[in-house]
Amino acid sequence: MLRIAVLGLVTWGILRTVHQAEQEFTAHRFQIWKVQPQWLVLAGFSYLAGLLPCWIFWHRTLCAMGQRPHWSETLRAFWIGHLGKYVPGKAMVVVLRTSLVRSDRVDTTVAATSVFVETLTMMAVGAFVSAAILLAISPNWWLTLLAVGLMIGAGVPTFPPLFRQIVRWLQLHRANPRIDRAIAGVDFRLMGTGWVFISIGWVFLGISLAATLRSMPTVDISFQQLLGQLPLLTASVGLAMVAGFLSLIPGGLGVRDWILMTLLASQFDPGVAVVSAVLLRAVWLLSELVVSAILYMDAYRVRRHASHEPAGAAFDPQDDADDT
Numbered sequence: 001m002l003r004i005a006v007l008g009l010v011t012w013g014i015l016r017t018v019h020q021a022e023q024e025f026t027a028h029r030f031q032i033w034k035v036q037p038q039w040l041v042l043a044g045f046s047y048l049a050g051l052l053p054c055w056i057f058w059h060r061t062l063c064a065m066g067q068r069p070h071w072s073e074t075l076r077a078f079w080i081g082h083l084g085k086y087v088p089g090k091a092m093v094v095v096l097r098t099s100l101v102r103s104d105r106v107d108t109t110v111a112a113t114s115v116f117v118e119t120l121t122m123m124a125v126g127a128f129v130s131a132a133i134l135l136a137i138s139p140n141w142w143l144t145l146l147a148v149g150l151m152i153g154a155g156v157p158t159f160p161p162l163f164r165q166i167v168r169w170l171q172l173h174r175a176n177p178r179i180d181r182a183i184a185g186v187d188f189r190l191m192g193t194g195w196v197f198i199s200i201g202w203v204f205l206g207i208s209l210a211a212t213l214r215s216m217p218t219v220d221i222s223f224q225q226l227l228g229q230l231p232l233l234t235a236s237v238g239l240a241m242v243a244g245f246l247s248l249i250p251g252g253l254g255v256r257d258w259i260l261m262t263l264l265a266s267q268f269d270p271g272v273a274v275v276s277a278v279l280l281r282a283v284w285l286l287s288e289l290v291v292s293a294i295l296y297m298d299a300y301r302v303r304r305h306a307s308h309e310p311a312g313a314a315f316d317p318q319d320d321a322d323d324t
Contacts, residue, residue, distance in 0.1 A: 035279070039215035039223075043208045043280065044287040050204030053197035054078075058118040060193070064185035065114060066178075068105040076295040077101040081115075082288050085245070093119070109176035113167065117158060117186060118194075123245055124155030125198040126238040133235035143239065143263065150242045160187050205241070206234030212280045218272055229267060236263040240277065256281070 059074040077100035084092030098111045131147035138144060157166060164183050172179045210226040210233050213219050226233070236259070244256035261273040268276075 034217040035215045036217075037215070039211045040279075040283050043211035043215070043283045046204050046208035046211060047284050047287050048291065050201040050208060051078075051082075053201035054118060054122050057121065057194040057197060058114060061114045061117050061186065061190065062101075062106065062111065064187075064190050065110050065182040066185060067107065067110055067114075067182075069101055069103075072299075073101050073103070073106075076299055079288060079295055080292045083292060086285075107176055107178075107182070109172055109179060110182045113172065113179070113183065117163070120154045120158050121191065121194050122198055122201075123242045124151050124158060125195050126202055126242045127151035127154060128195075129199055129202050130235040130238035130242070133231045134239075137231060138235070138263070140262065143259070146243070147235075147239050150239070150246060153246070154242065158186075158191060160191060202238050203230070203234055205237050206230050208283070209233045209237045209276065209280055212283060213268070213272070213276050216272065216276065216279070218269070232263065232267065236260050237280075239263065 055075060055078045058078060059069065059071060062069050062074065077097045080100060081093050081097030084094075084096045094112055094115045097115050098108055101111050102108045127147050127150040131144055131151055134140065134144040134147060157163060163186055164180075167179060167183050176182070207227070207230065210223065210230065213233075214221075214223045214226055240256040240259040240263075243259055257274050257277045260277040264273040264276070
């Protein structure tokens with residue numbers, strides 16, 4: 001029953017996002033068939049490349065916390081878990097990732113804790129990169145202050161000594177008596193490495209926005225010229241994503257559009273800014289669905305093959321979710 005409820009909520013969130021995107025296209029008289037698909041493909045690959053450092057950091061966090069996940073397990077859980085952000089509250093991300101990665105080598109409580117570490121670190125780095133860029137190039141001081149505030153709000157809880165104290169306050173040792181030993185692995189070295197790699201990832205997300213803009217028929221400047229504005233594009237997508245995430249609105253609808261429109265207004269028509277945000281969201285959603293489907297089916301194939309062995313059993317990749 002829980003598996004059906006999870007899939008139902010994720011499906012509802014995705015359909016709601018698609019419907020609202022369609023409304024935005026209609027409102028701005030955007031003709032989707034006129035886009036240049038090769039640039040959308042590049043935008044999709046850039047998005048996937050931008051999130052790879054986050055996946056690697058999450059895997060390393062689990063290992064630092066004493067767990068022994070396989071790379072394929074964390075990759076599958078990471079991408080399928082991303083679909084949970086289209087459900088109100090974003091808690092489904094934690095549920096999906098934890099249920100898909102837990103095993104006799106990965107404790108459930110530790111897995112859930114590691115998701116918070118990775119997610120808040122990604123948001124803190126995105127806000128920091130945005131704030132640093134906006135301080136140098138943007139006259140919108142209030143958006144710069146917003147980026148600084150979001151960085152503090154997301155980053156302070158991941159400060160290793162404070163993070164360990166928060167875990168103790170939450171009394172997670174009741175669920176896992178060994179949690180104190182696990183969180184000791186979340187140290188400054190781990191977080192420093194994560195900040196460096198995730199910062200690079202945010203640049204690729206800026207490239208994804210550049211490719212999305214280039215695909216639009218109303219944008220007539222070259223991709224090279226758009227890359228010349230990569231700092232602004234990276235700051236725009238970073239601040240928009242972080243604010244959208246912390247708003248707890250599925251897909252950051254409305255919040256992300258408003259921030260992108262404000263930051264891109266100096267270079268692009270406001271309508272272009274809004275439509276680019278919606279088109280970017282659609283490209284990212286499609287990329288997540290394709291990758292998740294591939295990883296899900298690959299896991300199904302591997303486990304089904306294993307089920308033919310004498311000690312094997314039939315496989316359902318979501319069996320773990322039933323027990324969550």
